[in-house]
Amino acid sequence: MKEMPDILWLEEIRKEDIAAVGGKGASLGEMSAIGLPVPRAFVVTSHAFRRFLIESGIEKTLFAGLANLDVEDSGELEKAANRAKELVMKARVPASLKQKVKEAYQQMDGGRMVVAVRSSATAEDLPDASFAGQQETYLNVKGEKNLLLAMQKCWASLYGARAIYYRAKQGFDHQSVNIAVVVQQLVNSEKAGVMFTSHPVTGEPLSIIEGSWGLGEAVVSGSVSPDKYVYDQRSGKVIDRLIANKRYKIVSDGDHGTKTVEIRRDQQDAPLLSDDEVRKLATFGKIAETHYGVPQDVEWAVVGNEIYILQSRPITTIKTIAAASPTHDAGSSKILLQGQGASPGIASGEVVIIRDVKDSGRVKEGDILVTQMTNPDMVPAMRKVAAIITDEGGMTCHAAIVSRELGTPAIVGTKTATQVLKTGQTVTVDGEKGFVYEGRLEVPREKTKATVAAAAPLITATSVKVNVSMPEAAARAAATGADGVGLLRIEHLILGLNKTPGWFIANNREEEFIQELYNGIKTVLDAFYGKPVWVRTLDAPTDEFRNMAGGENEPVEHNPMLGWRGIRRDLQSPDQFRLQVETFKRLWDQGYDNLGIMFPMVSHPSEFTRAREMMRGWGVDVEAATLGVMIEIPSSAILVEDFIRAGIRFASFGTNDLVQYTLAIDRNNEHVAGMYQPKHPAVLALIDSAIRCCREHGVEISICGQAGSEPPMVKWLVEHGITSVSANIDAIAKIRETVARTEQQILLESARSRNA
Ligand code: PEP
Ligand code: MG
Numbered sequence: 001m002k003e004m005p006d007i008l009w010l011e012e013i014r015k016e017d018i019a020a021v022g023g024k025g026a027s028l029g030e031m032s033a034i035g036l037p038v039p040r041a042f043v044v045t046s047h048a049f050r051r052f053l054i055e056s057g058i059e060k061t062l063f064a065g066l067a068n069l070d071v072e073d074s075g076e077l078e079k080a081a082n083r084a085k086e087l088v089m090k091a092r093v094p095a096s097l098k099q100k101v102k103e104a105y106q107q108m109d110g111g112r113m114v115v116a117v118r119s120s121a122t123a124e125d126l127p128d129a130s131f132a133g134q135q136e137t138y139l140n141v142k143g144e145k146n147l148l149l150a151m152q153k154c155w156a157s158l159y160g161a162r163a164i165y166y167r168a169k170q171g172f173d174h175q176s177v178n179i180a181v182v183v184q185q186l187v188n189s190e191k192a193g194v195m196f197t198s199h200p201v202t203g204e205p206l207s208i209i210e211g212s213w214g215l216g217e218a219v220v221s222g223s224v225s226p227d228k229y230v231y232d233q234r235s236g237k238v239i240d241r242l243i244a245n246k247r248y249k250i251v252s253d254g255d256h257g258t259k260t261v262e263i264r265r266d267q268q269d270a271p272l273l274s275d276d277e278v279r280k281l282a283t284f285g286k287i288a289e290t291h292y293g294v295p296q297d298v299e300w301a302v303v304g305n306e307i308y309i310l311q312s313r314p315i316t317t318i319k320t321i322a323a324a325s326p327t328h329d330a331g332s333s334k335i336l337l338q339g340q341g342a343s344p345g346i347a348s349g350e351v352v353i354i355r356d357v358k359d360s361g362r363v364k365e366g367d368i369l370v371t372q373m374t375n376p377d378m379v380p381a382m383r384k385v386a387a388i389i390t391d392e393g394g395m396t397c398h399a400a401i402v403s404r405e406l407g408t409p410a411i412v413g414t415k416t417a418t419q420v421l422k423t424g425q426t427v428t429v430d431g432e433k434g435f436v437y438e439g440r441l442e443v444p445r446e447k448t449k450a451t452v453a454a455a456a457p458l459i460t461a462t463s464v465k466v467n468v469s470m471p472e473a474a475a476r477a478a479a480t481g482a483d484g485v486g487l488l489r490i491e492h493l494i495l496g497l498n499k500t501p502g503w504f505i506a507n508n509r510e511e512e513f514i515q516e517l518y519n520g521i522k523t524v525l526d527a528f529y530g531k532p533v534w535v536r537t538l539d540a541p542t543d544e545f546r547n548m549a550g551g552e553n554e555p556v557e558h559n560p561m562l563g564w565r566g567i568r569r570d571l572q573s574p575d576q577f578r579l580q581v582e583t584f585k586r587l588w589d590q591g592y593d594n595l596g597i598m599f600p601m602v603s604h605p606s607e608f609t610r611a612r613e614m615m616r617g618w619g620v621d622v623e624a625a626t627l628g629v630m631i632e633i634p635s636s637a638i639l640v641e642d643f644i645r646a647g648i649r650f651a652s653f654g655t656n657d658l659v660q661y662t663l664a665i666d667r668n669n670e671h672v673a674g675m676y677q678p679k680h681p682a683v684l685a686l687i688d689s690a691i692r693c694c695r696e697h698g699v700e701i702s703i704c705g706q707a708g709s710e711p712p713m714v715k716w717l718v719e720h721g722i723t724s725v726s727a728n729i730d731a732i733a734k735i736r737e738t739v740a741r742t743e744q745q746i747l748l749e750s751a752r753s754r755n756a
Pocket of ligand 2: 600632654656657
């Protein structure tokens with residue numbers, strides 16, 4: 001590599017400079033070079049990153065840790081990724097490099113500018129497009145210290161598990177992959193949106209512009225209906241205008257990320273853009289299209305009289321799809337199947353039917369995985385696919401939980417997917433509505449992925465926490481700005497290793513088990529630094545262990561859901577419990593006092609007391625530790641006061657189980673899914689009385705079952721006094737909004753009744 005500077009300003013960059021500044025940096029440089037108004041930016045080059053690796057002395061250790069790694073072994077992969085990231089985060093950035101970054105930042109409004117810090121990965125001699133989206137971006141960064149931290153985090157994200165997996169699969173040598181960091185003025189737009197520089201289906205010279213008030217993410221995420229303008233480049237006229245009712249906008253919220261606010265009444269129905277603005281935007285679009293030679297999909301923003309172009313990329317894929325199947329939009333396409341939409345997003349791909357886990361090697365990147373029901377040992381395959389469809393299951397089954405965390409669209413409980421669909425067939429999956437369509441549909445770009453809420457847009461009195469099962473989801477979970485983790489299911493950390501806890505014990509591999517658990521939990525604790533994280537002790541039914549090493553020693557139960565799981569198993573298997581407690585102890589000793597422990601499937605206070613006494617016996621200061629229970633069995637709701645007397649510090653409704661045990665409805669059985677009702681009066685009565693009791697005693701009462709991700713239920717819970725709610729990653733934004741709205745309503749009503 002020829003010597004290059006540590007810092008390059010956009011004006012100094014051309015598209016050939018990919019090796020120095022990555023794809024993102026090069027394309028921004030190119031855009032500014034052709035005269036598009038790109039927000040100001042500089043790039044910390046890949047050379048600077050290399051220099052950091054060498055001068056900090058971590059290079060050898062870092063790459064040795066990645067050599068000969070079996071990336072299909074998700075436990076190993078996660079471990080190696082954590083080690084590598086930690087190495088990068090702990091290493092010292094050379095002083096001279098720090099100085100250069102600070103000096104460059106000083107030149108942006110005297111070091112006061114709010115910037116976005118984006119990773120821009122690159123491989124020597126290779127276009128980068130394939131790395132897009134695998135490394136991190138940090139928005140709203142202000143101040144030298146935060147900037148340097150965000151830069152180092154971007155570097156570390158080059159060694160995320162997904163990125164490592166992807167590179168290994170694509171045959172990239174980790175050493176040849178570099179990363180640059182783009183530091184760019186964050187445009188606090190008054191209005192923003194997207195533009196197609198030509199008609200995306202017919203290719204006619206029409207610029208199609210969509211936009212709304214506030215930040216562009218409202219339009220990109222599809223959370224508002226935007227205005228739409230069509231500009232005919234031949235006549236130079238706006239030929240169509242659709243002015244939407246725009247009630248909300250997303251705006252920056254200082255250090256807290258973004259927030260959603262209501263738009264002033266007089267602006268709601270006002271046209272967003274003047275004809276002059278539409279014309280200017282269309283002109284910029286044309287410049288980009290002419291330069292790149294293909295129609296572009298452009299993101300734009302307006303502040304005062306300034307128009308900014310934020311991004312430009314080809315829309316050729318949409319054209320190809322449309323040309324191949326011109327009638328395929330959801331309106332006219334054949335619906336092949338329906339099930340429960342379990343994880344939002346739309347994806348198309350080829351079906352691969354997996355009848356036995358042993359065949360999951362056949363699954364390729366981008367396929368649609370179709371199976372009776374997923375199992376923990378299928379997770380490596382689930383990571384690769386574009387969408388997941390199952391015959392069985394409901395919103396709380398394994399496939400649903402894991403898909404939501406991976407951000408992969410999923411439909412569960414279709415009953416017949418494995419019979420109706422054929423391997424090799426092309427389908428489109430709508431994981432929100434629960435439909436499987438024939439063929440490849442034209443999909444609005446913003447709908448292709450589940451969008452995660454931006455950090456903390458609303459402050460609520462009721463804490464809104466997030467559920468996590470896999471450490472790789474920790475960063476996405478933290479990015480929602482959630483107030484903590486209300487449930488960390490640790491089964492997934494262990495089951496991913498494909499060995500039962502009993503196997504580790506029988507083979508004298510206890511330390512390995514502890515390490516795995518330790519690393520996984522620590523990743524989540526680190527992502528939620530200073531916020532409470534409730535880790536739940538093991539709760540896997542025996543049938544989930546069956547296919548793993550050691551699974552042959554698991555008892556065969558007629559009814560595993562009602563069987564040897566949760567705290568009852570730990571109490572009878574002291575070794576298994578001891579290893580978990582040893583892990584927690586090490587974390588507490590490391591100073592992670594945000595760690596709380598929650599016991600699952602408790603039915604009597606004596607189980608809590610016995611578990612606590614065992615912990616005391618193993619040296620835990622149980623008086624200082626935050627210990628609580630799940631309320632999943634009617635008996636524990638009924639006896640909650642006795643639990644409080646026994647010393648629980650918190651309780652959390654596991655409604656997934658509480659509903660099934662109250663109503664005798666198997667949560668994973670699609671035939672009775674229609675009768676599975678979290679708002680059944682009997683369930684609500686149990687919840688109501690337990691909330692009252694906890695409130696009377698000042699004990700935190702929360703929910704971590706799926707019902708906590710459903711707005712009508714959450715409204716009811718807040719009205720009935722719940723003190724915190726823990727939702728799935730994809731539901732945080734709407735749950736936070738529901739909580740805020742309900743709290744406001746309560747305040748309003750009490751003010752009204754006072755004045756009446
Ligand atoms: C529950 O029962 O609601 C719960 C959160 O636990 P799980 O889904 O893991 O059984
Ligand atoms: Mg449960």
